[in-house]
Amino acid sequence: MVRVVLPYHLRNLAKVGSEVSLEVDGAVTQRSVLDALEARYPMLCGTIRDHGTLQRRAFLRFFACQEDLSHESPDALLPEAVVSGKEPLIVIGAIAGG
């Protein structure tokens, strides 16, 4: 199971706790994890990545294993610790605005 940590507002939107666990088919990448996340919580569609372009929203970033993975290819394999569930993929919102 892949673990994903969501920011506060998206937890409320999806009515989940701070972390969700997902079954991900095939290679574990940003794309496949987000596909699985949106399939299970369709209300999150469009909130992390744009509907049309599937680009990450500008004020969000992806972290795992204390590394910023935001600019990695969405099809790059995630670290083994994320694949195994030892470490979560963290979706984090920019600390900005009022």
Next chain:
Amino acid sequence: MSQVRVLVGTRKGAFVLTADGKRDKWEVSGPHFAGWELYHVKGSPVDPNRLYASQSSGWFGQLLQRSNDGGKTWEPVGNKFAYDGITGTHQWYDGTAHPWEFKRVWHLEPSLTEVDTVYAGIEDAALFKSTDGAQTWAELSGLRKHGTGPQWQPGGGGLCLHTIILDPSDPQRIYIAISSAGAFRSDDGGNSWKPINKGLYSKYIPNPTAEVGHCVHHVAMNPTRPGVLFMQKHWDVMRSDDAGDSWQKISGNLPTDFGFVIDIHAHEPETIYVVPIKSDSEHYVHEGKLRVFRSKSGGNEWEPLTKGLPQKDCYVNVLRDAMAVDSIDKCGIYFGTTGGQVYASADAGDSWAPIVRDLPAVLSVEVQTLK
């Protein structure tokens, strides 16, 4: 006895304010969607318990929410707004070509006859329609593609389609307004459109009487008198007696005719309300006084309404969708300010009292009169 439900969208959530027909004791529910911007919340005239809300955020984009119980509970619905076909460009602030990009939903207008049909006005300006309760959306692209779209240019708030008026006497007739392109009308259910800006004069654009390019801030129509429209433009208060084919200036004795809101008494279609704002450079009320101005003659002759409103040291704005009227006799008038106050008048504007004083900045106010 009737009840009223006031739907308030703010910078940090939505609030639902309810009272009986006396409108003197209020219950406040909220914040709903705390921390999110709620540009607009509006109920269906077919089923007043069906509400639609536009929820957005700079971080997470656009969401649409729907309630089937008058705002007690909500469910997220469709938030995919895909322009139809090749989007092309409109003008950017500097006059260069800029691609059309979806930013947010400014206004939701539920159908007058079908509970699951609702229209959405979005930024960058386009009109969308859903016939399945806001689950899926399709653009009525005849508006954006009718020919003048490449000339449209954003106003200070963006290239937003902020006003949608459905004509109760003719289901094929729809009016919309865009900042800062102007007003447009469809007579075939939204398939084809034409600009309706003849008579508008905007000295700040290269051709002050151009077919498009006017910064229309809001348009109102009393449903009992379709075809008569009132407009608050960037500067100028205007009226049309021929469904927008021509406009006449009715600013008259207003202290300033810059403003955002305009609305009409529910039972007296020649009684209209505006809140003059000092200028386009200073977006707050004139002379530090919060005054609603009322004309009982369809314009030109205006009286300030001040009883119960702050008359010194007040520097709030009232945004374009932040005024509404109920249909009780006497007519109730409501407006919200960027300072977070929502004021109500149960006597057609003669006197005012705050329902709430300390909300986040108010973006929109709608009222439902419940039997």
